[in-house]
Amino acid sequence: MPVSRTSLFLTLSLVGAGAAPSPLLAQSAGVTTTLPAPAADGPADTKLRALYEAEWKWRQEQFGSSGRGGHARGSRLPAVDARTQATRLAYWNDVLKQLDAIPRDQLSAEEQINADVFRAVVSGYATDIRYKNYEAPFNADTFFWTGLTPREGFETAAQYRDYIARMRDVPRYFDEQITNMRAGLKRGFTVPKVATIGRDKTAEPYSVADDTNPFWAPFAQMPNAIPAAEQAQLQQEGRAALNDLVVPAYAKLLRFLRTEYIPNARTETAANKLPDGDAYYQAMIEKFTTLTLTPEQIHAIGLKEVARIRAEMEATKTKAGFTGSMAEFMTFLRTDPQFYAKTPKELLANAAYTAKKADYQLKHVIGFLPRYRHGIVPVPPALAPIYTGGRGGLEACQMNTYNLPVRPLYTLPSLVVHECTPGHSFQAALALEAPARPEFRKQAGFSGYGEGWALYMEWLGTKTGIYETPYEDFGRLTYEMWRAARLVVDTGLHHYGWPRQKALDYFRENVALSEHEITTEIDRYIAWPGQALAYKLGEIQIRRQRAEAEAKLGVKFDQRIFHDVILQIGPVPLPTLERAVDAYIAAGGRNLNPWPRSVVAEQTASAP
Structure with missing residues (x-):
């Protein structure tokens, strides 16, 4: 059952620098300390x-x-x-x-x-x-036309035939998307124009009839298990589908985007200016955060967090020996060559070093370790210009090596532990070994849970030696400020009607990201109302519950068990996670539902 808006707002607002709320507040938020249920299925x-x-x-x-x-x-x-x-x-x-x-x-x-x-x-x-979100079916960095091709080939001829059939279906699929977007244009429900400009370029690689087209990639790496004659036949059919159907469909989509959609997209950026806008924005908040906080409450939480983090940034600036103002320090960080990689390999190597430092600490941090391991690869060139700095995934953790002068190395440690290990790629690997669960649950994802965990991992890096210099610690605070500032900016844009320039200025004042990253992020918030809010709210909850566990359990607190409780429940709404952690605390710090092969008990003697 969701908690009330007012009680949870009070709880979150009083977290401050990590202090646990009073028992009265925890009870007023509707939190139970057990998971009551019958002994057997009924x-x-x-x-x-x-x-x-x-x-x-x-x-x-x-x-x-x-x-x-x-x-x-x-x-x-x-x-x-x-x-x-x-x-x-x-x-x-x-x-x-x-x-x-x-x-x-x-x-x-x-x-x-x-x-x-x-x-x-x-x-x-x-x-x-x-x-009717389907009438605006893309945003600033996620597009329905770029997710139709796999990174690798298929294993069987039957899978290639299905793929060719999907290629042949692209014209129908795009026509339906275009019809929906025209309906959105008619009623003023579009992606904001500022978040559409330049995004059409991401479709260009798919509009060429040669082997560089991403649709052809699976045919260039066919498995030897498929006989050569059958490979040739599949390649012939794939080539025909590509040239006769896929390429013309992308050409048609590009014409529509460039001549009809982008020129006529709405110039207003606020979600509450859309049809039924106030209700729409509140609905997006609740969908993404799984909480029922209002825009006003979230804005207030954001302002409080920004003020707290700002004080920590000032202290870290002093620790770095910098005597100028915060604005001057941010300019120094954005412009001094020492903070930027000279080659893509240098950036990737730095990322790999941080990932291995995190690996080295895992035995002290998490009890149940998955067998699967990820790689670290650059973001594909077609996406890199408008993509985020990095993104985790099961197969590989992607780092953006495009335009290196806007990729500061002092934020890279935070980015790696967030996206790779023990963040998103680690979560994805762990999910492979989850016990039997309904399929719908295996496919579910919640930003408050997943992103909250990844942000919490950034903070935990202060306890595990991830940040070696004051600059890297400032990079961590920059990323934390980034997520706190999102609470202010997202609600500012979509509820209080901030113009884009005010949002950009707020980020420049508070967040030491490059100009390119700031612009990319603000445009993402404009195009995706509410999505960015769950990150910080999830992290606040996890840090608060850790503080509660440490205070109530004392010497019985083992962070590996605490982390296992969070990870092993899998992606869930934040109120559900709250109940699970409260049950763990009530049980005296025991994991009530440990997975098989857990090594928590075996490692107890080596706890840090």
Whole structure:
């Protein structure tokens, strides 16, 4: 059950520099210290399983299954037309009605978690369709036209045939997207113009009829298990689909973007200026954060966090021996050559060094370690100019080596522990070894949980030797300030009507990122209302609950068990995570649901 807006706002606001809220505040936020549930599965569990299994099967029929990396499988791309969207909304509304009829207190502990995740996921899908987000189907750095090709080839001939069938389906898929975007243009619901400019260039590599087209990449690395004659036949069919259907579809999309959509996209940046804008922005806040805070409450939390971090930055500047003003120090950090890599390999090498430092500390930080390991690779050239500084993933953690003079090395340690290990890539590896769970839950993701953990890992680096110089520690604070400033800027833009320039100026004043990074980030917030809010709110919750655990458990507190409790529950809404950690504290610091092969007990004697 979600906590009240007012009580959680008070709890978050009083966190300060990590102090735990009083027991009275924790109780007023509606937090329970146990997960009450019957001892054995009952009728409620049976009903819930039937509901989410049926919905998952239906969802796969609607969207197709996904392979590793999230790329589509099957012989058809999903339908995205308005009629299909309306059908989906009606279905999900009915699912939510059925879910409401299942008493939560009659569910087993694991099914309570499943119910929480299922409700949040289905509610998010329904919310997106209710507000017709499909009429603005891309944002500043995520595009429906760039996610259709895998990074690697396929394993079987059948998979190649499905891929060729999807290639042949691209014209239909793009036509439906264009129709939706035209409907959005008509009612003033578009991606803001400032966040569309230059984004059309990301489609250009797909519009050429040669081997450099990303659609051709899987055909250039076909497995030997497929006979040579069959490989040749598949390549011939793939070439025909590429030249006759895919390339013309991208050319048509580019014409639409350049002559119709971008010129007529809305110039107003505030989400609350959209149709039903106030309700829309609140709905996006709740979808992304899984909390019911208002824009005003989040803005206040952000201002408080910015002030706290600013004081820490001043202290770190002094530690670095810099005697000038904060503005002068930020200028120094942005412009001095010592802080920037000379070659892509130098940046990647620095990232790899930090990742290995993090690996070295894992035995002291986390009890259950996954077997899978990731690589570190550059962001693909087609995406790099408008991409973030880095992004984690199961196969590889990507670091952006484009335009090196805007990629400061002093922020790289924070970026690596956030995106790679023990952040997102580590989370993805751990998910491979999760116990049997419903498929819908394996595919679920929540920014407050995932990004909150990654931000918490940045802070934990202060305890594990990640930051070797005051400059690197200032880089960490820069990243923390970045996420705190998001709370102010996102609500400023979309609720208080800040112009883009005010948002840019606020970031320049408070965050020591390069001008390129600041512009890229602000445009992302403009195009994706509410998405950036969950990061800091999730981190605040995890740090608060750690402080509570340390205070209540004393010498019984073991950070490895605390971290296992968070990681092993998997992506969940923040109120669900809150209940799970409170149950761990109430149990005296024991992990109530340890995974098999956990090494926590074996390593207790070597705790730091």
